[in-house]
Every structure is written in C-alpha cells, then in structure tokens.
Amino acid sequence: MRTEMISQLAGAVASVRVAHPTRVAIDGPPAAGKTTLADELADVLRGQGRDVIRASIDDFLVPRAQRYARGEYSAEGCYFDAHDHPALNRVLLDPLGPGGDRRFRRALYDHTTDPLVATAAADAVLLFDGVFLMRPELVDRWELRILVSTALEKTVERAVVRERQVSSRSAVERRWRERYLPAQRLYVATARPAEHADVIVHNDEPRFPRLEHRSP
Numbered sequence: 071m072r073t074e075m076i077s078q079l080a081g082a083v084a085s086v087r088v089a090h091p092t093r094v095a096i097d098g099p100p101a102a103g104k105t106t107l108a109d110e111l112a113d114v115l116r117g118q119g120r121d122v123i124r125a126s127i128d129d130f131l132v133p134r135a136q137r138y139a140r141g142e143y144s145a146e147g148c149y150f151d152a153h154d155h156p157a158l159n160r161v162l163l164d165p166l167g168p169g170g171d172r173r174f175r176r177a178l179y180d181h182t183t184d185p186l187v188a189t190a191a192a193d194a195v196l197l198f199d200g201v202f203l204m205r206p207e208l209v210d211r212w213e214l215r216i217l218v219s220t221a222l223e224k225t226v227e228r229a230v231v232r233e234r235q236v237s238s239r240s241a242v243e244r245r246w247r248e249r250y251l252p253a254q255r256l257y258v259a260t261a262r263p264a265e266h267a268d269v270i271v272h273n274d275e276p277r278f279p280r281l282e283h284r285s286p
Contacts (some may be wrong), residue, residue: 071277071278076110078217078281079107079271085221088168089192090166090170090192092196092214093105094214094215095203095215097200097201097203097249098219099222099225101229103218106276107271108197108199114248118217120195122195123195124176124193126272127199128200129177129178132152132153132154136151137151143244143249145248145249148249148252155208159208160174160196161175162174166194169210169255172190173189182269202257207260209261215266216267216269217267218273219264219270225250225251226247230243267284270284
C-alpha cells in the first residue's frame with residue numbers, strides 16, 4: 071500500500087512539465103511523516119534517473135534568540151519568527167524557478183561536504199519538506215504541493231517516541247501542546263494549506279496511507 075502511494079506521487083512529479091527544476095513542497099505538522107515520505111520519494115525518483123535535490127525548512131532556521139524572542143512556548147513565535155523565508159526564496163526556490171540560473175544553496179549554512187553553491191540540471195526535482203510551506207511567502211514557489219495530514223494528537227505520541235532519548239515525555243508534550251500544535255492551528259486558519267495542496271497524504275497509519283488528489 072505504501073509502495074503504491076510513493077509510486078503514485080512519483081507519477082505526479084513526472085507529470086509536471088516545466089523548463090526548470092520541479093519544486094515540490096512536502097508540508098505538514100511536525101512528526102507527520104514528511105521527511106520519511108520525502109526520502110522514500112527521492113529514492114524512487116533517483117531510481118528512475120531523475121536528479122533529486124533534498125532540502126528541508128530546518129536548514130533555514132533563524133538564530134535561536136530570534137526564534138524564541140516571543141517566548142519558548144509561543145505559537146506566534148513558532149509561526150512568524152522561526153524561519154528565514156526571504157533567504158529560502160533567494161538562495162534556493164527562486165534560482166530553481168522560472169528565469170532562475172539554477173545555481174542554488176540547499177541550506178543557509180553548509181553543514182555537509184556538498185559544495186556550498188551547486189548548479190541543478192534543468193530537469194532536476196527539488197523535494198523540500200517542512201512546516202508552513204504553503205504560507206503566502208512561499209505558496210506560489212511550488213510546481214507540486216503535497217500536504218501530509220495527520221491527526222495532531224498522533225503527532226504528539228510520535229514525537230514522544232522520536233525524542234525519548236533526548237527529552238522527557240512531559241517536556242515533549244509541553245513543547246507540542248503549547249508551541250507547535252497551536253502554531254499549526256494558526257497556520258491552518260490563516261493560510262488554509264489544504265486548499266492549496268495538489269495532493270493530500272492522509273498518514274494517520276503510515277503503513278496504509280491514503281492519497282487524495284485535489285487538482286487535475
């Protein structure tokens with residue numbers, strides 16, 4: 071079932087016809103399964119011979135003092151202050167878009183052995199995962215918009231399991247319930263991501279996801 075879902079998403083990517091790299095947003099709440107899905111889709115696309123660029127909103131965080139200027143548990147701070155969207159557009163999304171020179175950086179700072187600046191093939195695919203990717207600053211930068219939908223309560227349980235080596239259950243639950251989940255509710259209320267998504271992946275049960283196609 072999951073293999074079929076990834077294959078269908080690969081087909082959706084292949085159906086995009088543009089003269090520049092295809093920019094794919096993989097949006098959704100924290101712990102919804104975005105990174106796993108993006109990595110699985112990358113493997114399939116590479117197996118089909120596509121040049122895949124993997125990047126994440128986590129590589130466009132602003133300094134910690136700025137992220138938490140409104141308080142450690144501020145939902146508004148999480149939504150408005152956490153990421154450098156102008157830099158994301160400037161160094162990654164715009165260079166890969168119409169009229170761009172395809173010279174891009176996949177992160178604000180180079181944390182890998184990759185060259186800081188690279189040049190994408192014209193038929194490359196950018197798979198970009200993260201939160202709040204269909205907000206007004208970003209919504210028109212994507213050729214394909216995938217929304218990974220998971221009940222918010224399920225994300226709390228997944229986060230507890232994922233972070234149990236570094237955080238206590240109470241610390242994770244507080245962070246999710248006071249910062250991350252209210253920020254998601256703010257995002258949904260103001261940006262309405264489901265209305266912009268081309269495909270919604272209902273991922274409450276990761277082994278048995280369900281695809282909902284929202285546009286031709």
